[in-house]
Amino acid sequence: MSGRHGTTSVAFAASDSERSSGSAAAPLFIATGITTVLGTIAAWRAVAPAGLTLAEVAGLVLFLLCFSWIAFAFWTAVAGFAHLVARRPVTGLVGPASASDAQAITSRVALVVPVRNEDPHAVFANLRAIGESIGRSRHPELIDFFILSDTVDPDILVAEELAWTELRGNLAGVCEVFYRRRTDNGGKKAGNLAEFCRRWGAAYDYFIVLDADSLMEADTIITMTRIMELNPGVGIVQAPPLAIGGRTRFARLQQFAGFAYGSVVTAGMSAWQGGSSNYWGHNAIIRTEAFARYCGLPVLSGSGPFSGEILSHDFVEAALMRRAGYEVWMLPALSGSYEKLPPTLLDYAQRDRRWAAGNLQHVRLLGTAGLHPMSRTHLFLGAMSYLVSPLWLLFIGAGLLAAATDTATPGVPGVDPATAGAVFVLSMILVFTPRVLGVALVLRDQDMRRALGGAGIVVLSGIVEILVSALMAPVTMMMQTISIVGILTGARISWGTQRRDGDVPGVSELLRVHWPHLLLGLALAAAAVMIPGIAPWLALMIVALLGAPLLTAWTAGIAADGSLMDRLLRIPEETAPSRVFSRAEQLQDQPAPKTGDGLRRVVLEGRAHAVHLAVLETADGSPPIVPARVARYVREGAWERISPSERAIALESAEFLRTARRDLTVSTTPAPKRRESLVVS
Template sequence: MDDVSALPAAARRDAPPDRPSGTAFADALPLESPLPMPVQSLAAWDPALAHRPSRHHARPHAARLLVFGGAILLTGYGGWQMYETVSVSGSPTALQYVLVALFLLTFSWIALAFTSAILGFAVLLRRPRLPPVPAGLATRTAILMPVYNEGTARTFAAIEAMREAVDATGLGPAFDWFVLSDSTQADAWIAEERAFLALRDALGPDARLYYRHRRKNHHRKAGNIGDFVTRWGGAYDHMLVLDADSLMTGDSVVRLAGAMEADPDAGIVQTLPLIINRNTLFARVTQFAARIYGPVIATGLGHWSGRDGNYWGHNAIIRTKAFAAACGLPDLPGKPPFGGHVLSHDFVEAALIRRAGWAVYMLPTLPGSYEESPPSLIDVAVRDRRWAQGNLQHARIIGAAGLKPASRQHFATGIAGYAASPFWLCQLVVGIALVLQTAYVKPEYFTTEFGLYPVFPRFDPVRALQLFGLTMGILLAPKFLGLLLALIDGPVRRACGGAGRLVASCLIEILLSALIAPIAMVIQSGSVFSILAGRDTGWNPQRRDDGSIPFADIVRRHRWHTALGLVSGVAAFAIATSLFLWMAPTILGLVLAIPISWASGQLALGLALKRRGLLMTPEERAPPPIAIRAGALAARNQARGLDEADALATLHADPGLAEAHTRMLPSAEPRPRGSVDVDHTLAQAKVVEAETLDEARTWLGPKERMALLHDRALLDRLARLAP
């Protein structure tokens, strides 16, 4: 038996392969073109460093006055109505003042969404013009696909389909393609390399396709993109950042590149990705809502933001040198969840590049930008936990020096989006407390002030009902505006199944959203309280496939929600019938949390509605050609077993792949004297001890497998094991 431990560790890891060097794997990465990316200060900013625009750009003052002025007026009116409701019998109590304050906080959130939707509706009625398809491009763009333990068959199918679509425009040579892997699972890593080598071989000598795997996923996605910028960013004018579930047509890609080239002051141009390829009940509801209501809200946001817009982390094009100069993210002082590296980096990068004088804006009506969404309520809750932490962390950044007011507003909106749930929960608790106070606390009928009649503590029921109607109208208005736009747009209306099915689909979406809302409120409130208590979230890959969750897991996740609903219902009914009726929508959603969550992930329910023409979208009725092509390529890749193969067995059976993997490995980092890499040491001991491949596969744990895959000597030892 050969004992690789006889070699010094550094020599073993950096030793070149024994096989002769060839050219087959020499171009896995292009020559580096470094671009400095200095870490930015949040405490100080020198305006003299900012980019000077080449021409004057008008600011949307009127739009902002409409949106924010209207929201302030609506909130003021709603607050006054609430005050009048609780003060009908005289001066409000302390609890009633708390109720008014909580109402103002939650009402202001929906009022801003309402006025923004009004603006978006008005803009869409005018049918904004799209940027033209460029006849040629003088700039170079890198298209980046960051991946982290994703389904390789689908990811590389999307890359191949997009590559074909861009080449079909005749402008393909202006784009290079990078797969930037942060995968920490051995099977995913080797599957990515298999797919990369196969696709590059199929594309031929002009592939312009590159693959890089990072040994450590430092700073997660932001660090992944930052690594590209600092190593190859100097060779590209722009970078188009995707997500693992992104899909963009060739027309959309070249229009974005043309828009960036035509606007020398643009730093980031963001598209509105539409959700496609969803089949479970929850995912189809989300897909329908995003397609019908999303454009109204996004267009309003994009219009009042103007060139002070936001960035959502994917399906957007970025000026590379501007990003490098302005967007080096600092680590925040302290420990997570509020300290450490910036979790929701996209908002911060938009704010910093805007601070540096570059424009950030949205093209919400640009067609051909797509993404997918989580398949169930539990999957959304897992993702939302990470998003909640990232947005609440922005409370540490919102006051950074030099930021534009609109950038601070984007931060505030994100924070409020997650703070709204605990505020709503507190509002319910205070409402219950007020009913209890009325029912069980002896009122003070005669105050110290002189009066001929006793004072009875009570609410104004008529005004309360009117306020409820106003609140529901403002809450649902963006949905109705989106529905109205779809109804008057003939092709969209017909693609959604006609006016009747479109209206029915909206009613289904509203009903399901109303049932899910109390569950989401409790889940998000729990996430916020957990973050405030100092609990950090991990970074697990998002589950993107359609598929149900085991019922036992659903019960475990929602049993306390059901218990809370039952206890609240019994208590409310015991206190007062009126309280029970007031809380009935919330109680119903919580009591039914388990069956609702189960139904949300059911493929059969989603497809049953699809067969009846409900919750249909135009992209579902007539799938985009690129989605059809990507689906066919994904099926082909799955047939090749990309996502099922064991990494060690695959390398052992394919010496060519093993050689390619070895050549693509970066040089190992030097090991400080006295430090021991436990995973590598264990992997080495087990591989040396193993006599067969099956023994090695059985003995090696996930981290040890990754350590082995980074070590050339251990890989050589693996190759010489008996099958």
């Protein structure tokens, strides 16, 4: 199994005696602390010559918080680079004795796929590719699929059901494919997983959570299972997914960053976290019995943005698993684990806002009794990953206020230019070193370097990514700040569905989303004119904010075939794709089955009618009462007069659907004779 940066397999140390992450984490936190103190002292000396104003004191406090964040990321990347260069084995886990032993599993595994209003064609293409990969493994009979649907869109759910029956036929004789759609979507994704554990968990030793865009090689699935079998004290093993399949400039920038730099950071995280790592919510294997017993999520009391159901369940479930005495491991060397990223900056911001709401909610859980110190660290770092954006913005505001109110030299910041420049250079070193280290690792691997187009292309790709990310950073900082303000105030921010590759946002949408960036950019430009001494420090931010609509539009596009941008930012999976990725792409490129009015299809199409009624037989609760006008509209063929909510209600009533079909069709397609394994109840 080929891994990132040339690793060929997960290497395990001969001894499993080193099971604590504390000793590995201590040097990293000490280095972060020392770097932060030195940087803050230097910043203090830069502004101290003219005496400290209140604004400068506030700025120093904010600088300390922000600088500690980039120092922490820097030392994490350095630790990861050292581990990857030294090819250090995993300590604290028992590994398979041989390649053959890695495939010698005896446990039953469920591949659990929660979906909600996803594109059925893309989702089931991925699942078919995974299933075919499993069919080539030694023990396909031990692995089953569970599609757990929370879909509420009536048109998508009918297409989803038909895609499931097709997948079931394609994988017949390989593994079972079960489908369950909840009518009560309580708990969202976490509630869906909890129901799986209650209903069917006893039949499976482990389950692997896959997102709608996840891909995973069978070898990876089986190796993860074998690791769990050999380590009964492990509750979760996370295989960090590599982003693949993106075609827009934005997605390819993120893919290259994840491949080159993300691998360095995840290796560093794994190094200092050890058996107290985190869980990312997908592409991970979980011990079913332990999860069902210990990882039930509480409902947070009170009202407001931090109350109610836990939104980001993964961090909390990892913390509860660790509290129960089970270890949680992240193994970056596990290759064959993939995901797909949002195609545009606007789609990324939409997903990021959901994550921000969940991560900020974790602040309430920091004092939960019994949590491992490392789990509290994960919860804190998750919240800080979003809070750092408004902190940076406040830091810039404090600097502007200090410059504007400086009494020693009005209009010019009272700073020591040489020291301030040194602080800036140090900050840039901390920010960009992880990227340099990532590119350096790629260049060390001769085969990978050649596959990606040579050293020049790799270096130029790194430079392009750095330049674009530098322009994008102020934009995403503002987006995250706006999201946090919206979360805290309860404001609803409207977003559309995720775009397809190459669908560039229109001018009106760009202005609707980016007007705060333009406004702040103009304000900073005015400040730079009024306070000339700060202009060099604000130049990049002003350009980025004023150019935000253009940057978003450009990155949403697809580079022309054969162009320089098309040759840049490549990852190994583009030049030598894995078998499961190639198959998934092939299936997704096939014409998608027709979609349309789900209610009309169920009433008029025999196959859709039979499949949907089979699914309804397993539904919980009593069927709803369908308004009489819906039946009249159906008889009249006035499908367009039926509202989406009415279509959804009608699709929950088997009696209504049978009557409607009997009244409108001459013949019907008989339901399948075997239903015992069609759906699970």
